[in-house]
Amino acid sequence: MEFFKYTKTFNFMGKSKAAMVLSVILVLASYALLATKGLNYGVDFAGGTIVQVKYDTTAPIDAMREKLKGNALFNGASITEFGSPDEVVIRMKSTTSNVTVDIGDVTREALNGSGNFEIRRVDIVGPKVGSELKEKGIMSLLLAVIGILIYVAFRFEWRFAVASIFALVHDVSIALGAITLVGLDVNLDVLAALLTILGYSLNDTIIVFDRIREGVTDSRNSTLFDTINESVTRTLARTTLTSLTTFFVVFTLFMFGGEIIHAFAFTLLVGVVVGTYSSIFVASPILLWFGFDVKGYHEKLAAKAKREAEKQRMRDQYESGVM
Amino acid sequence: MKLNYRIVIFALAIIFGLVFSAPSLLKLDDGKKVTLGLDLQGGLHMLLGVKTEEAVKSRIKSIAASVKHYSEREEILIDELTFDESSVSFIVLDSDELPKVESFLKEVEGSLVTISGEQISMTLTPEEVVKTEKEAISQAIETIRNRLDQFGLTEPVVARQGEEKILVQLAGIKTQEEEQRARELISRAAKLELMAVDEDRDARVYNMSESDAAEYGDVILEDAKNPAIKYLVHEIPILDGGMLTDAAMGFDQNNRPLINFSLNAEGAEIFGDFTGRSVGKRLAVVLDGKVYSAPNINERIGGGSGQISGSYTVMEAKDLAIALRSGSLLAPIYLMEKRSVGPSLGADSIKASLVALIGGFVLVIIFMVVYYRAAGVIANIALVANLFIILAVMSLFGATLTLPGMAGIVLTVGMAVDANVIISERIRELIYEGKSMHKAIEDGYANAMRAILDANITTLIAAVVLYAYGTGAIKGFAITISIGILASMLTAILGTHGIYEMLEQKITKSKNNRFWFGIKG
Secondary structure, three states: OOOOOOOOOOOOHHHHHHHHHHHHHHHHHHHHHHHHOOOEEOHHHHOEEEEEEEEOOOOOHHHHHHHHHOOHHHOOOEEEEEOEEEEEEEEEOOOOOOOOOOHHHHHHHHHOOOOOEEEEEEEEEOHHHHHHHHHHHHHHHHHHHHHHHHHHHHHOOHHHHHHHHHHHHHHHHHHHHHHHHHOOEEOHHHHHHHHHHHHHHHHHHHHHHHHHHHHHHHOOOOOHHHHHHHHHHHHHHHHHHHHHHHHHHHHHHHHHOOHHHHHHHHHHHHHHHHHHHHHHHHHHHHHHHOOOOHHHHHHHHHHHHHHHHHHHHHHHHHHOOOO | OOOOHHHHHHHHHHHHHHHHHHHHHOOOOOOOOOEEOHHHHOEEEEEEEEOHHHHHHHHHHHHHHHHHHHHHHOOOOEEEEEEOOOEEEEEEOOHHHHHHHHHHHHHOOOEEEEEEOOEEEEEEOHHHHHHHHHHHHHHHHHHHHHHHHOOOOOOOEEEEEOOOEEEEEEEOOOOHHHHHHHHHHHHOOOOEEEEEEOOOOHHHHHHOOHHHHHHOOEEEEEEOOOOOOEEEEEOOOOEEHHHEEEEEEEEOOOOOEEEEEEEOHHHHHHHHHHHHHOOOOEEEEEEOOEEEEOOEOOOOOOOOEEEEEOOOOHHHHHHHHHHHHOOOOOOOEEEEEEEEEOHHHHHHHHHHHHHHHHHHHHHHHHHHHHHHOHHHHHHHHHHHHHHHHHHHHHHHOOOEEOHHHHHHHHHHHHHHHHHHHHHHHHHHHHHHOOOOHHHHHHHHHHHHHHHHHHHHHHHHHHHHHHHHHOOOHHHHHHHHHHHHHHHHHHHHHHHHHHHHHHOHHHHHHHOOHHHHHOOOO
16 A cells, blocks of 8 residues: 655745744744643642542542542542543642541541542652652753753754754654643653654654755755655655554553553644654655755765775775875 | 675674563573562652751760760869850860860860850860861661661662752552551661659759750659659750660560660769769650650669660561661651552553553554564564563563553664664665665665764764663663663664675565565565
């Protein structure tokens, strides 16, 4: 089966302006969301307490609220459904630092008489640990970006690196925007998903860049515009197919993986789609706008080839005993 | 069909994968298995902090106790012996004795002694404070580890995390009661103090406030069984649990559980001296700030052993004996982070992630075969091998499989075929350009190599950063995805290339591109 044939080159760069407008709108909308609604930090980063309770029938949320009212520990607690109507999560800003007093036990006692239930999970993250995790999280995102930047600059050229960073920032921004829009709790798993998006989106970008580099080396006469179009067209099958297989697995994870990794899977799902789009419509046009110097590159290559040839000639002469 | 080095390596890798993943997959008794994370098997994860300032305070307190004991033994008259968070001070009534007291104090490690007139005060040097705080953390780790080792769970983890945090991981905690017991055992100070009841003023204890008591150098303590009963005792203990050598559960004449303890030689001497001097007075046995008993001293008690009686259950007495035997915590601990997962939730998570893994896997496999035909089948062989290798490597290194780790494996399924997609697309291109099958395959691999390497390395960079900065379950994601990427280089690149090489004659002869690479020839 073939979805794409290389009979004609698509004019992707011709559409890059429209794509840019779309990207800018999406990124700005994401920032607007982040600024107004704000990220919904979960317990991992904000600190707090989570108690997950599963009933053997539909959870009586109203009755639960009533029962929890009696205890000051549950002041400001929110109760929300978690995955199924039987299961709920109680979220609190407060934390207990006493090792022997367990919020799980307290909850069990408070909810006594509200039905048959089981406390399945208790997460308590103290404020200190929360802020440390946040610090570490931001640090890890930065480090990953810097590490990738260095690698790409080393393997390609600084313009490629900068263009791919633009694409990365684009992807992560939109993913964050989507998370804010849906109102997901941002926990460590979402951070892991964001880091994966960094790696994944770059993966796509690099495949395209690799082709562009190859195209630039091979085709002496065509413009960068045409080379990029040709390279993107030629990698289109691969880009789409890999995205498709990754999308398959992330989608099954999203559908069947369970409530606990829902946020993780959702973030990845957005990342896979946006990452694919950005490697075609964001990274490549930026490379074009930076005006990658094809002529200069060729000259550099030629000079390098000449040096190599010269060396080889010397070596040959030396070996044949001329010198 | 011909053998080549690639196919041999690939075959070895598959054998490695099968052999070392077998113990985990088939749940064999021998062999190294993958450890399931707490989020999958259920368990308790805690990050504990140590109130180190309390360790310094209790160090000061014990120095005060030794000053008191020294002065009594040497018959030096001292007065106004007091202490606070950081210093001990007292007055030596006979100034001729000052040098003797001073030299005694100077022997205390890290002490700073200042004398003004008859007033002596002593603090700890800043270095000594830091040292004491550090020791409190190490001692807490050691103590908690000792206690949990005797608690009867398999492989409890107690480790230092960062400078001052203690990580405790208890897998396989099944019930709420068990968790409660474990938490109490961990956090119990188990501080045993033998204190003298202030017989001169004890009668007035119910009319006294804390500050009244402090004026006499006393504290008010409650009875362990009945908090309404109060005792007035000298704040500076006769001796503390540091001099304990053993503690074990026993029974009294009414068959009620109690705890027998014995003291070391120094403790026995102090205990003997004190009881000899205090016949007719009461001795309070104080555990964690509560009076368990206050028997009358009838005679000098040598031998250095005693009992703590209270109304506990056998289980409580056993845990208490463990705690006393493992030593007391120099400083109280507090909870910084706790994650507990019930076994049923863990089982649900395993089920859900397996469904996702199988679902994703089947989708990818079908897609590859439909799209690439034989090339898809070959890619799928590599994919299956990859899964076995991930599991084998994790088993071999005893790595922990967490829920995010499972997600990492699922993701690997989607991403590992990427290499084969790139290679197959390259080969298709070359076939279109009219290259021979042999040339198309060889050049296809050569052309695709650089892109695959670059792409995988960037994903690895992100995974390594995640491993370095991630905590707990998230580390599991970084592990599986890293192993998956590395294994895919072996299976998807080397392995499939080997298969093509082996089948090369067939492929070149058949000329049926449609069958081999899914394109119209």
